[in-house]
Amino acid sequence: MSKYSPDExxxxxxxxxxxxxxxxxxxxxxxxxxxxxxxxxxxASCDVARPDSTKPSFERIVFLKGIDYECRYADIAxxxxxxxxxxxxxxxxxxxxxxxxxxxxxxxxxxxxxxxLGKTGEFPKKLRDTFAxxxxxxxxxxxxxxxxxxxxxxxxxxxxxxxxxxxxxGVLTLLLTSYLIMVGSPAAALRSMLMAIAFIxxxxxxxxxxxxxxxxxxAAAMVLTQPWILSLDIGxxxxxxxxxxxxxxxxxxxxxxxxxxxxFLIRGTVAMTFAAQTLTWPLSAYYFQSVSAAAPVANLFxxxxxxxxxxxxxxxxxxxxxxxxxxxxxxxxxxMLRAQIGLTEFVGNxxxxxxxxxxxxxxxxxxxxxxxxxxxxxxxxxxxxxxxSRYPLMH
Amino acid sequence: MLxxxxxxxxxxxxxxxxxxxxxxxxxxxxxxxxxVFILSALFFGLGRLRNFAVPVCVIAAFSVGGIYVQWRKDxxxxxxxxxxxxxxxxxxxxxxxFPR
Numbered sequence: 102m103s104k105y106s107p108d109e110x111x112x113x114x115x116x117x118x119x120x121x122x123x124x125x126x127x128x129x130x131x132x133x134x135x136x137x138x139x140x141x142x143x144x145a146s147c148d149v150a151r152p153d154s155t156k157p158s159f160e161r162i163v164f165l166k167g168i169d170y171e172c173r174y175a176d177i178a179x180x181x182x183x184x185x186x187x188x189x190x191x192x193x194x195x196x197x198x199x200x201x202x203x204x205x206x207x208x209x210x211x212x213x214x215x216x217x218l219g220k221t222g223e224f225p226k227k228l229r230d231t232f233a234x235x236x237x238x239x240x241x242x243x244x245x246x247x248x249x250x251x252x253x254x255x256x257x258x259x260x261x262x263x264x265x266x267x268x269x270x271g272v273l274t275l276l277l278t279s280y281l282i283m284v285g286s287p288a289a290a291l292r293s294m295l296m297a298i299a300f301i302x303x304x305x306x307x308x309x310x311x312x313x314x315x316x317x318x319x320a321a322a323m324v325l326t327q328p329w330i331l332s333l334d335i336g337x338x339x340x341x342x343x344x345x346x347x348x349x350x351x352x353x354x355x356x357x358x359x360x361x362x363x364x365f366l367i368r369g370t371v372a373m374t375f376a377a378q379t380l381t382w383p384l385s386a387y388y389f390q391s392v393s394a395a396a397p398v399a400n401l402f403x404x405x406x407x408x409x410x411x412x413x414x415x416x417x418x419x420x421x422x423x424x425x426x427x428x429x430x431x432x433x434x435x436x437m438l439r440a441q442i443g444l445t446e447f448v449g450n451x452x453x454x455x456x457x458x459x460x461x462x463x464x465x466x467x468x469x470x471x472x473x474x475x476x477x478x479x480x481x482x483x484x485x486x487x488x489x490s491r492y493p494l495m496h
Numbered sequence: 497m498l499x500x501x502x503x504x505x506x507x508x509x510x511x512x513x514x515x516x517x518x519x520x521x522x523x524x525x526x527x528x529x530x531x532v533f534i535l536s537a538l539f540f541g542l543g544r545l546r547n548f549a550v551p552v553c554v555i556a557a558f559s560v561g562g563i564y565v566q567w568r569k570d571x572x573x574x575x576x577x578x579x580x581x582x583x584x585x586x587x588x589x590x591x592x593x594f595p596r
Binding site (some may be wrong): 146222325 | 518583
């Protein structure tokens with residue numbers, strides 16, 4: 102399977118016929134602007150082949166995307182439509198995309214679609230690099246922060262509807278699962294959804310819960326379903342390590358930045374950013390040869406804008422059914438998106454915003470060994486000097 | 497607390513097992529399993545009887561992880577032969593737009 106072309110996109114087909122290939126998946130490259138909604142039943146005349154194992158992208162596509170075959174030089178015909186839950190969710194996603202396309206210009210439109218719908222394909226590469234330099238690339242993917250904010254807002258709404266805890270958990274699981282399907286189930290979003298459901302289930306059941314316990318069990322469950330994410334999915338690796346860093350070192354960084362004011366969550370945000378970066382920087386240096394130094398400053402401003410941006414964007418489609426309500430939602434949304442892009446460009450273009458250095462595999466592993474040893478020593482020191490909670494995220 | 501600790505450490509053992517089996521062939525994997533057992537026993541305290549369950553479960557989870565990933569790999573390689581197939585039909589499950 103050759104490197105992608107900017108004029109193409111890839112559709113994944115769940116094979117129905119021939120019967121020998123039933124339950125296998127097949128990938129077809131089509132033109133970027135050809136429309137094949139999820140649920141469309143296609144018949145493709147083509148050379149069916151295994152993905153080309155001599156290409157570097159083979160392993161990633163075959164194992165991670167779960168694709169067994171590819172269809173080359175396809176002549177495609179639509180033969181019907183199969184209604185499904187997945188298709189209904191794709192229709193909802195299409196409505197949001199159509200509204201944002203109509204009401205917003207780029208780059209605000211592509212930023213919002215990446216943030217909310219996980220459609221990162223149209224996001225300009227130059228701006229993506231600026232977000233990476235500023236340490237705010239997690240904003241343009243569906244990350245744990247998105248899911249956490251979504252869970253908080255949804256829980257507030259469900260509590261206000263006076264639902265029982267069991268019903269709240271059921272509705273929350275259904276809504277989060279729908280959203281996960283809508284955004285294409287990236288590993289970071291799946292990880293944070295499973296963790297959020299586990300946290301809430303433990304809270305409702307009156308059981309104690311600890312960050313590292315849930316994180317490890319969630320990671321084990323995800324790897325059980327799809328083992329290849331462990332070695333091939335950079336999003337899973339970064340997301341898992343960021344959460345582990347927060348669970349293990351947040352208290353330490355909060356003490357280090359004890360001199361910062363707590364107003365507007367300044368201390369918490371800076372400590373959280375440092376905690377997340379504690380275990381991700383070696384991997385970042387290995388994969389991208391760059392580590393953001395400006396992340397704490399950029400996140401300080403951007404995180405405060407994320408919650409209202411998410412809330413407004415989610416109510417945009419329901420608001421479109423009320424005459425005259427769309428501008429009331431879209432204009433504040435536009436200004437917040439503009440502010441996020443402007444702040445990221447300012448911080449990301451500052452001299453020294455990103456430290457450029459690469460790590461080889463041995464130096465990366467050595468860095469992790471040193472970090473783990475440091476964390477173990479820190480925990481032992483803390484345990485010997487205080488009788489506080491053993492688990493940092495236990496409430 | 498023991499059950500909770502076991503669950504957490506077994507999950508960790510499973511993850512490390514999957515990771516190692518993804519990198520090493522099976523013979524080296526089992527050699528590394530032995531290494532992990534010894535290290536776990538030392539690290540978690542073989543001397544204390546109550547904690548003996550921990551390294552045993554960690555190594556079991558590690559081995560299960562390794563065997564599981566090998567089984568999945570074999571399963572993947574057993575996809576049916578496709579010679580002579582020139583047409584397929586099926587349902588669109590996903591659309592991926594490549595970044596420009």
